[in-house]
Amino acid sequence: MKALLMMGCPELPVQTAVALYIANKLNREGFEVTSAGNKAAISLLLNSDPEKHYIKKVMDLDRCIGALAEKKMDFDLCFVFIHSDSGTTYLATVKSLSQAKTVAVIFGKDIEPLIKASEGSIIIAAKAVHNPTPLRAQIDGVKSWAALTK
Amino acid sequence: MGCIDEMNYEILLPNSGFKECADFIKKNFKEIYYVPPGFKIFDNYLVGLPPIPLAVDGSDVILPYVKPCHGCFVLRIPGGEEVERLRKGEFEVKNI
Numbered sequence: 001m002k003a004l005l006m007m008g009c010p011e012l013p014v015q016t017a018v019a020l021y022i023a024n025k026l027n028r029e030g031f032e033v034t035s036a037g038n039k040a041a042i043s044l045l046l047n048s049d050p051e052k053h054y055i056k057k058v059m060d061l062d063r064c065i066g067a068l069a070e071k072k073m074d075f076d077l078c079f080v081f082i083h084s085d086s087g088t089t090y091l092a093t094v095k096s097l098s099q100a101k102t103v104a105v106i107f108g109k110d111i112e113p114l115i116k117a118s119e120g121s122i123i124i125a126a127k128a129v130h131n132p133t134p135l136r137a138q139i140d141g142v143k144s145w146a147a148l149t150k
Numbered sequence: 151m152g153c154i155d156e157m158n159y160e161i162l163l164p165n166s167g168f169k170e171c172a173d174f175i176k177k178n179f180k181e182i183y184y185v186p187p188g189f190k191i192f193d194n195y196l197v198g199l200p201p202i203p204l205a206v207d208g209s210d211v212i213l214p215y216v217k218p219c220h221g222c223f224v225l226r227i228p229g230g231e232e233v234e235r236l237r238k239g240e241f242e243v244k245n246i
Contacts, residue, residue, distance in 0.1 A: 009218045011219065038219070040219075041218075061218065062195070065188060065197060066190075066195045069187075069190065084221065085221060085222070086217070086218050086221055088168075088199075089197050089199060090216075092187060092200065093187035093198065096186055096187040096200050097187060
């Protein structure tokens, strides 16, 4: 099973913490996890996990979109991190290009319009900027991510 | 992969929502082509809500361009060969 964590701008601190947390969950379930993001997002992940306990593979966000568009790779599960309108456009793009089951991980202060724009995906959402705990609680509510791919 | 940031572009609408940018293109230009997300143009793969409107205005291409940190922009870029490619419709629209 393959999973993708797709991250945009790491403007909000919870993104990196939640990405590491989800990566750990997925690794434990046997997923091969790839993290895609812009330079800042990837840099934060790699600096937070220098021995790569959680983050095994990383790739540039634009190259990831290109590889999905060219059908050079695909995933079973894709988590798109969303805290702005840009995030919802990346989610729509992934849904258009990939066969993956999509999970919208929504955070920030104004999450309602983002939730509405992410209809059709599994939603993990909480008003969170600095504190990842509300998101963690929702992530923990899913007992098996692998089951969602079947 | 190319970088639109390094091209000779003009910003017609700065950091906005994607739908706002799509509406701007549809309202302000006549020659519109709809493409799917992931459509390759100027050596970049477009991100957006399908169908993505692109316009041709003279020899320029008008497109919505999403930047993760800054939202969506409407850009005018000298079109070169991309104008003819859009006019010939030589692209897949199966995802629309």
